[in-house]
Amino acid sequence: MSIFANKVKFGCCGGWYGAKVWHSTDKYRRVIYRCNKKYAHKGKPCNTRHLTEEEIKQIFVKALNSLVEVKEKVIVELQSLIDDVCQTVELTEERDKVEQELGVLAERLETLIRENARVAQDQTAYLKQENEIRALYVEKQGHLEKLDEQISETDGKRKTLESMIQVVYGINGEQVEFDEELWSGLLEHIVVKEGEAAVVVFKGGIEIAVDG
Structure with missing residues (x-):
């Protein structure tokens, strides 16, 4: 897959740019990128411009150089972002609490079933209590899974930053030159605006406007 796939989109409609081949069978053959939604409305193509690979690369390099000019500030902002939104201590503590609650519910259910097998009981009351415990267990289990997802997502963001x-x-x-590793390691996506403008969105939410 091209490194440019799902990395450039048109700001007006949100459509991603895809590769298109012009003059595929003659010497003027060239690959350009344009919004995949350009002809979504029959007879009313949107006015998004197309870009060549070289133009996309230059947009990225321009934004990257603007980023490097203030890199110390950028590093401080990224570290602050990690400190503010990428901590999992509270989530982990809550997860441990829910896991303990699940253990208690499992023990309660096991005791209830064992007691029902040993002593004759009102089965209506027994089933009501059993179903309540099972329902609460399922609810807690769902909450645990959501916490696991949040922790995993937060850890992923921290590692990215x-x-x-x-x-x-x-x-x-x-x-001066386009670097594919920097593209892959730093870029979230590029938003192409009307006219010649574009906004390069770096990972961490840092946005830099350039004329492309």
């Missing part, structure tokens, strides 16, 4: 800090820290001086 930490990786970005390392990459940004290692960039020195003006970047």
Whole structure:
């Protein structure tokens, strides 16, 4: 898959840019990228411009150099973001609590079933109590799964931001050539605006406007 796939989109409609081949059978053959929704409305193509790979690369390089100019500030902001929204202590504590509650419910259910087998009871009352415990167990289990997802997502964000800090820290001086590793490591996506403008969105939510 191309490194440009799902990385460039048109700001007006949100459609992703896809590769299109012009003059595929003659010497003027070239690959361009344009909004996949350009002809979504028959007879009313949107006015989004197309881009070549070289133009996309230059947009990224321009934004990257703007980022590097203030890289110390960027690193501080990214670290602050990690400290503010990428902590899992409270989530982990809540997860441990829910896990303990599940253990208690499992023991209660086991005791209830064992007691019902040993002593004759009102089965209507027994089933009501059993169903209540089972329903509560399922509810707690669902909550545990959501907490696991939140913890995993938060850890993923933290790792992404930490990786970005390392990459940004290692960039020195003006970047002249397009670097595929920097593209993959830093870019979230590019938003193409009407006219010649574009906004490069880096991982961590940092946005830099450039003329493309």
